[in-house]
Amino acid sequence: MTEIALRAEGLYKVFGRQPQEAVERLRAGASRDEVRPATAAVIDASFEVRSGEIFVVMGLSGSGKSTLIRMLNGLLDATAGEVELCGERLTGASAAQVRGLRRRRVSMVFQHFALLPHRTVLDNVAYALEVRGVAKDERLEAARRTVDLVGLSGWEDKLPGELSGGMRQRVGLARALTADTDVLLMDEAFSALDPLIRREMQEQLVELQSALGKTIVFITHDLNEAMFLGDRIAVMRDGRIVQIGTPEDILTDPANDYVAQFVQDVDRARVLTASSVMEPARATVSASSGPRAALKVMRDLQTSAVYVVGRDRVLTGVVRDQDAIRLLRAGTTGLASITHDDFASVSVDTPLSELFVPAVESPLPLAVTDDRNRLLGVVPRVTLLAALGNVSSHTGELPTVEPPPTVPITVMSEALDAADAESGRAVPSGAQEGAV
Numbered sequence: 399m400t401e402i403a404l405r406a407e408g409l410y411k412v413f414g415r416q417p418q419e420a421v422e423r424l425r426a427g428a429s430r431d432e433v434r435p436a437t438a439a440v441i442d443a444s445f446e447v448r449s450g451e452i453f454v455v456m457g458l459s460g461s462g463k464s465t466l467i468r469m470l471n472g473l474l475d476a477t478a479g480e481v482e483l484c485g486e487r488l489t490g491a492s493a494a495q496v497r498g499l500r501r502r503r504v505s506m507v508f509q510h511f512a513l514l515p516h517r518t519v520l521d522n523v524a525y526a527l528e529v530r531g532v533a534k535d536e537r538l539e540a541a542r543r544t545v546d547l548v549g550l551s552g553w554e555d556k557l558p559g560e561l562s563g564g565m566r567q568r569v570g571l572a573r574a575l576t577a578d579t580d581v582l583l584m585d586e587a588f589s590a591l592d593p594l595i596r597r598e599m600q601e602q603l604v605e606l607q608s609a610l611g612k613t614i615v616f617i618t619h620d621l622n623e624a625m626f627l628g629d630r631i632a633v634m635r636d637g638r639i640v641q642i643g644t645p646e647d648i649l650t651d652p653a654n655d656y657v658a659q660f661v662q663d664v665d666r667a668r669v670l671t672a673s674s675v676m677e678p679a680r681a682t683v684s685a686s687s688g689p690r691a692a693l694k695v696m697r698d699l700q701t702s703a704v705y706v707v708g709r710d711r712v713l714t715g716v717v718r719d720q721d722a723i724r725l726l727r728a729g730t731t732g733l734a735s736i737t738h739d740d741f742a743s744v745s746v747d748t749p750l751s752e753l754f755v756p757a758v759e760s761p762l763p764l765a766v767t768d769d770r771n772r773l774l775g776v777v778p779r780v781t782l783l784a785a786l787g788n789v790s791s792h793t794g795e796l797p798t799v800e801p802p803p804t805v806p807i808t809v810m811s812e813a814l815d816a817a818d819a820e821s822g823r824a825v826p827s828g829a830q831e832g833a834v
């Protein structure tokens with residue numbers, strides 16, 4: 399069972415007068431506008447963050463993200479509802495308990511670094527442990543390790559003012575990592591950075607997360623950032639969570655028009671992976687069959703090659719139309735001599751952005767394989783383009799399976815007829831072609 403690092407249940411935050419009354423009215427179905435002048439910043443938020451996942455909260459300015467995250471670490475009291483950190487209740491806890499929970503369970507990385515300006519990088523990074531009363535040697539050693547992890551070795555003795563924005567944010571990250579809490583809350587942590595630095599930080603965060611297995615709640619108003627970082631994303635609008643799902647869920651199956659509009663401009667090539675656009679592989683032939691079977695598949699599907707699959711659908715190679723015809727004419731059985739392994743395969747997790755080059759070079763729809771080299775599906779070029787163009791790739795039968803045969807269909811049929819005639823199994827080729 400997956401461990402739950404953080405749980406929010408029916409969480410509300412209302413600013414202004416008589417907040418409880420506003421919550422009651424919201425629960426009874428009142429809209430956000432109807433409870434004014436009170437501001438319902440967060441309305442009935444419920445979700446669970448699994449241990450080791452990056453959970454992104456995304457929404458436009460004013461949608462309630464910061465208020466929500468501040469309730470998750472006890473900086474703000476919830477008006478109603480519950481927050482649990484690693485099984486311990488935060489809501490309703492005494493001030494001392496909240497401080498204790500905060501120290502052990504959550505650390506926060508802010509947009510504007512919040513570094514101590516007169517302390518060195520190393521001292522800033524060690525700060526959380528200092529507050530906790532950890533001995534100096536021990537905390538400095540821990541700080542050195544995380545400084546190294548975030549790529550700031552050599553900068554330990556500098557002051558924050560001597561660093562670039564990106565480096566300062568690395569210090570902020572190192573400081574949060576040194577605290578070694580179960581959950582890391584990051585509030586628009588990269589939003590103040592230049593785009594290229596920001597991208598670098600995003601990549602580094604993903605790397606660090608997979609190396610350290612941290613649970614991260616990351617807040618952003620940037621959908622591309624959300625899609626890149628998030629294992630799951632909660633989309634907020636006007637205080638409410640309107641959808642929670644994986645980046646692919648949100649992109650391919652938006653819960654409503656609002657989310658659909660939001661995702662319109664997202665860079666799909668980075669979010670969608672081969673698994674979200676692959677289709678069943680049709681141009682396949684069993685490794686135990688001969689050139690006749692291979693050529694029939696190619697003729698029926700009007701393609702220039704077929705994938706050869708062995709037991710358990712393990713992909714052994716590709717056979718091309720000219721080779722199959724040659725073999726058939728020569729009366730040779732078995733495909734081994736013409737099975738090539740010069741084809742490109744990708745994994746289910748390969749982003750679309752990395753499929754273009756292999757797709758262009760491949761004589762067949764791109765093979766998608768697992769770690770045992772089993773053929774899971776294929777990505778035809780048309781599907782790739784449809785997915786990028788925000789056009790549903792499930793519009794029914796595709797008009798052609800690309801690329802087209804390099805040998806005319808009639809030549810394939812003649813070769814098949816000749817072979818059939820030779821083996822005394824003549825089948826009129828027109829009957830087959832009519833089905834194509």
Ligand SMILES: Nc1ncnc2c1ncn2[C@@H]1O[C@H](COP(=O)(O)OP(=O)(O)OP(=O)(O)O)[C@@H](O)[C@H]1O
Pocket residue numbers: 413414437438439457458459460461462463464465466619
């Ligand atoms: N202390 C407060 N008192 C009154 N209203 C507040 C307070 N803090 C936030 N709000 C209001 O609550 C709503 C949600 O604000 P919040 O800052 O959580 O949104 P956000 O999604 O984080 O936006 P941003 O990205 O601009 O910070 C807004 O309407 C905001 O004006």
